[in-house]
Amino acid sequence: MAVARILFVLPLPEPFDYAVPEGMDVRVGSYVTAPLGQTERLGVVWELLGNEAVAGRTLKPVLSVYDVPPMRDAMREFISWGAKYTVSHPGHVLGMTLRARGGLSPSPTETVFHLTGDVPPKLTGARRRVLDAAEEVGAVNAATLAAAAGVSSGVVKGLEKAGALRAEEMAADLPFALPQPDLPGAQLTGEQAEAAAVMKASMRTGGFAAFLLDGVTGSGKTEVYFEAIAEALRVDPDAQILVLLPEIALTQAILSRFEARFGAAPAPWHSGLSDKERRRTWREAAHGRARIVIGARSALFLPYANLKLVIVDEEHDGSYKQEDGVTYHARDMAVMRAKLEGAAVVLASATPALETMVNAEAGRYTRLMLAARPGASRLPDVELVDLRRAPPEKNHWLSPWLIQALKETLAAGEQSLLFLNRRGYAPLVICKACGERLKTPGTENWLTEHRYSGRLVCHVTGYSIPKPSVCPACGAKDSLMGVGPGVERVAEEVRVLMPEARIEIFSSDTAMGGDATRGIIERMETGDIDVLIGTQIVAKGHNFPNLTLVGVVDADSGMKGGDLRAGERTYQLLSQVAGRAGRAERPGRALVQTYAPDNPAMLALADGDRDGFLQIERDVRAELGLPPFGRLAAMIVSAPSAEMVEEACREISLAAPNGAGIELFGPAPAPITVLRGRHRRRFLVKSPRNVDLSAYMAAWLARLKPPRPVRISVDIDPYSFM
Template identity: 75%
Template sequence: MKIASILFPLPLPEPFDYAVPDGMHVEPGSYVRAPLGKIERTGVVWAVKTRAEDDTRDLKPVIDVYPVPAMPEPMRKFVSFAARYNVAHPGHVLAMVLRARGGLKPSPTETVYEPTGYRSNRMTEARVKVLDAAREAGPASAAELARQAGVSPGVVKGLVDIGSLEAREVETDLPYPQPTRFEGGEHLTAEQKTAGDELRRAIAKGGFQPFLLDGITGSGKTEVYFEAIAEALQKANDAQVLVLLPEIALTQAVLARFEARFGAPPAPWHSGLSDAERRRTWRETAHGRARIVIGARSALFLPFCNLKLIIVDEEHDTSFKQEDGVTYHARDMGVMRAKLEDAAIVLASATPALETMVNAEAGRYKRLRLSARPGAARLPDIELVDLRLDPPEKGNWLSPTLSNALVSTFEAGEQSLLFLNRRGYAPLVICKACGERLKSPGTESWLTEHRYTNRLVCHLTGWSMPKPEACPMCGAKDSLMGVGPGVERVAEEVRVLLPQARVEIFSSDTARSGEETRGIVDRMAGGEIDVLIGTQIVAKGHNFPNLTLVGVVDADSGMKGGDLRAGERTYQLLSQVAGRAGRAERPGRALIQTYGPENPAMIALAAGDRDGFLQIERDVRAELMLPPFGRMAALVLSAPTPQLIEEAGRLTGAAAPNGEGVTVYGPAPAPISLLRGRHRIRFLITSPRDVDLSAYMAAWLKGLKLPNPVRISADIDPYSFL
């Protein structure tokens, strides 16, 4: 008798053993159903072994096997690695793999109807309309034919009864069209062709090969990695490619480019899809029929059959870091998945992360450079506007220099973009009478005023309320005042400055879906917007040919707090947003408003000296043994009362193992010490690079016993310090 060890997508420490019934074919990677307690659950067979003669356990049997190709061994190894590295249960990682379990079953079907060619002598007007609709629409459901003909569904049934329509069952989840174009890209520059040819040679050779595609904004990195995709698809007719993008907005904007280049749209994967769309992509990926998948970070956990190439576009972007549930960084996990799959991986960016640059300089990644924009386009001129010397008028947020530039750009018939990474009208609401700063209940998070909707919103928890007429603390009427600028406030100022201009806001409040995002991007690209005001979503790879002026309203906001990457992130973000200007024939210009023009990040931006700035960052982190020259982890604890969180911190600190070179800082209150009614503390842990910090954290948590109301989470390589 065979025994199947089944891993379930639950917080369980290991697979459970089950008996395999006679005649049932089960192999490692099979997706199965088996009883767990009193409930039947879906799991994956992690191993199959022969039952020993002295094994007298009363094992429950496997109930059923899903008709899906088994999860390949590299994928199972990746699940185990991701769990160990990120200090998570393997079942939690498997839950990310099984996020669209409807894909385990065959596609649902629906009944459609089509004409047979037979017409009765007694045709009514309603029946004629239905047959005409059926000829024009092709196979369609009864409800759809009735809607198009403007009749009741009973008319359709009557036509079936007399033999004028016939019914047949069709699958609702159709396979994705297959790519058909693999030839080299047209109009590549010499630099692009050199990089593309090197990628093609590497893909043709096969095996694990990591690349850094380091190209300035607008240099055509997408066209270069298209060459690698074409080679991978052409080399093997079952090869699959994964393209990771940092934003849903990017996945929507770039689909058309993929379809034009390869003759078929890629399969999408992101949180904006419906359940049916996610089910379809999961099934087609598992069966190997989705040749190109493009998606957000969670697409990394799709069950590819034969993954041969991974692209991580904008690899520096912080949205590749998953902060909830299983914390992981999709870029770093992507490199490991490529290694386990024996595949190539391309990390593409104009502002690579310091970790990636250090790997490239050490020879672990092959670096391909793109130093120029195609054609007449060139990088924009960047100028720092010192707000101490050139302050805005009272009540305004745009300096005279930036205001004048907006006016002259509008008069020239060109477009402007203003960047401010703050949603809403004002990031803080304060009472002029008593000084109360309005916060979200149970949270030390200030409420943001949204004047368009007249609501106060917590951007951390999503809680909101109508803006009150009186202060909730002192009762003073008309005393609540918004402090500081948000994008709505800047838009208000621009409309006064340029009353004839067409002004729009681009943020998660105005682009809540892929369709709304496409609408804004298309209107800007089509010249229907004169001034676009947006948050960091505007920096994400958009190409606006008539955009010649970029203005950064507050360049200093990202420098605040104790984030070790604050300077690097600020440089990356501002460099990306400035790079939106001058991407066609007209030259671009970027004005960056700052109170600290002497900051190394600002000096480097103005000088275009990215490598010089990274050298400063490298020296500081090397001196302090911080990533990428050392390791870092975090433990965050939360509890419903101050007394309980204090006790939990004491117990956790006392349980910390001794580790050579490991330093534990804390416990200390988290920067946001109260969130959703729970008090929070954190530990920071550092070590040299040669220490297995994941194993250290796992050993710490394994021996830790805390009261039930206390929650604890580990974060390897933390990016957020809230």
């Protein structure tokens, strides 16, 4: 009798042993169920042992095995490595690979209806609409067909009885169409063709290879990596390709480009999908039938059957960092996933992260440059607007220079984009009578006013209330006032300045779901919007041919706080948003409003000197031993009261192991000191590059036995310092 060592989707330190019943086809990597306590649990067979492992033991049996290809060795190794690196339980990382458990079972079936060609003797208007709809939408279920025709499902059933429709049982989750790599792609420039040739040669050679595709905004990076995808599919028609994007909005926008190039839409994976859509993508990826998967960072954990190429688009983007649960950076994990799979990985960006640039300079990544935009388009001119010399009018947020530029652009029949990375109407609501600042209960987070919905919202916890008519602290009536600008307030100002302009807001509040996102993008592309006002969702990957002016309302907002990457992130974000302008024949310009025009990030932006700015960042971090020249880890401690968290931190400090080169800072209040009623403190650990900081943090955790109300989490290579 064989023994299966099963890793469960639970915070357990190791797999458990179970007996494999006679005749059950269980292999290493099989998805199985087995009893754990009084509950039947899902797990994966991590190892199979022989008869000798049974001797003298009474083992519970494996209950069932799913008819799904076993998890590959490379995937299990990736999970084990990821758990060790992030100082997490392996079961937690395994759980990230099983977020669509419906995909473990075969597709459910549904009844669909086909036209038979017969016309019923009694053809009412409702029946005619159903037959017309069936001809247009094809084989669908009764509810979908009835909705398309604007009738009840009873009309559909009546047509079946009359012989005009034929019912058939078929899988509810259809396979994805196969991509066609030999369809014609874009005409590449010489620079693009050279970069594509290098990657295509790697696809033919096979094995692990890492590339940095470093191209200015609008240089055609997508078309270049399309050629790598096509070559991977020519070499191996069963190859699977993963394309990671930082935003759901980008996923929606780029699907049509994939479909145009390869004749088939890729399989999507992101949090905005329905359960049905997620189980479909999971199942098709596991069986190797989804050839191209495009999605957010969690798509990295799908159980691909034959992964040959991983592309991380906008690799510098901070949203690749997962902050909740298992903390990880998808860019770094993507490189390791590709290495373990023997696949190639492409990191693409116009503003690569300093870590990526240092890896390329060290020869760990092959750097491919795209220094120019194709055709007549060129990079926009960037001008700094010194708000100390040209301030906006009182209670306004746009400087005279930017207002004039907006009016000139509208008069020329061109489009403008205003960027402000603050949702809502005002980021702070204060009482004019007593000075009370409205916060989320149990936190130190300010509530943001959303005037369109009439609500106050916390963008950290999601807490939301209607805007009160009286101050909750002093009871003063009509005393609550929004302070500072959000995108809604800027839109209000523009409507007063240019009442004839067609204005829309593009943020996660207005683009909730794929249809809303696609609608805004399509209206912008077709010229139905004159001024688009948006948060960072507008900065990434969009191509609006008639957009010639970008205005940055508050360029300094990202520079605040003690984040070591604040300058780098500000430069990246502003460079990306400025790069939306002038992407076709018409020249573009960007006006950047700032109170700190002498800041290195602002000067580099105006001069187009990205590499000079990165050299300044490199020198500072190298001097201080900060990433990528040193390593950081954070330990966040939280408890229901300040006294409890302080006491816990004293014990944690005493338990810290000694280590050569290790520096320990803190505990200090986290930037968000109170969150969801819990008081938070943070330790920061700094080490040389050659120290296994994950092992150090794991050893520290092993010494700790905090009381139950105290929670401890570890973040290797922290990004947000929240």
